[in-house]
Amino acid sequence: MARPRKPLLSRALIVDTACALVDAEGLAALSTRRLAAELGVSGPSLYNHFRTKDQILEAVADSVSARVDLSMFEDGRDWRTALHDWAVSYRAALTEHPNVVPLLAHGPGRRPSALRLADAVFGAMVDAGWPAAQATSIGALMRYFVMGSALGSFAGGFVDDETAYDPADYPHLGQAHLLAERQQKIDERAFETGLTALLDGLTRQYEDMTSRAV
Template sequence: MCAMARPRKPLLSRDRIVETAGALVDAEGLAALSTRRLAAELGVSGPSLYNHFRTKDEILDAVADAVSAKIDLSMFAEDDVRDWRTALHDWAVSYRAALADHPHIVPVLAQGPGRRPAGLRVADAVFGAMVRAGWPPAQATSIGALMRYFVTGSALGSFARGFVDDETAYDPADYPHLGQAHLLAEHRQKVDQRAFDTGLRALIDGLGAQYDAVAARTTTAPSDVSAATEG
């Protein structure tokens, strides 16, 4: 009996589709992804993709969720000893690193988790950790939203790259304070990292002040009630 010949290409799977779509988006951007192009990259017919995904948007959701799955959430585990400030800082650093590795998918991630499992696990972990730390639920929600705005915004583009490297482009007569702006692009990574670090530190310091105010109100409330009753 003759053995069955092995297929020339690996069998199509959700994981293979997502991996190939992610590589295409990373290399050429969101506009490059179409079901026809993806099928060609995979060496299959276009309709075969629909055995795994109904639409291109579902494929993009899966690519985005694969990036979310790379974000470290260990600092939010109940047995982790880090306080909420350190945990929030460490998570934001991991969050930005994941997005920085896949900048073209950031506009999809910026829309929110929707029904994506990994994205929802991120939201659940952040919210749960903030509530356990003593934040009221409404403010815990706001913290999650704030951090998403900040991190995705920092990953959507480069401030330093927004300036050309031509030293004649910024006439001192018109822009007296931009005499060194042409040097920013050359030092893009350092400039953008420093901006992120400065902003993250300011955010957490500001949240820390709010947290202390919340804690103070919580601590004084029972004694105020007691005093009023005794009076």
């Protein structure tokens, strides 16, 4: 039988399959044996591309970081607009893959896409006039906020049973059972509210800083 023209496996195929498995069942579901079964290959064949499961997980995490748009830091947008648009893109990538967020929370390590992301944010803030130490803090602050918003749903934490919240115990939750069905809209509005508040605060700091420098 002639050899196939294309290899049965590639790094991209392994990463995409691993990501889909983590999305569907969580990080605990991923093992090299399970992944090989999903791909229809023998376990040892994975080691031609990745030496360990941890390397696969690192690649999965970096593939999510690679989905974040960074063009706003290169096309002339002011720092506040760029930071807002980046945060929206960042959250969109994470909310598509919430089970990967705990991996990303450990920091960029040596992951190329994650490092490019950190470099872009820090560089844009320094170029806008923020001191390096403050630019670092801004990057960390935004990362905490975006990741926290992607880890779970506030609205999704309420059940849609109107009898679940007795007004005798929770006098202000009479409409809480309606939150679950409006989950996406409520969570997006909460994210934008928090993001605007953060950026308003940073803008005041920036204006104070620049006025002192004059």
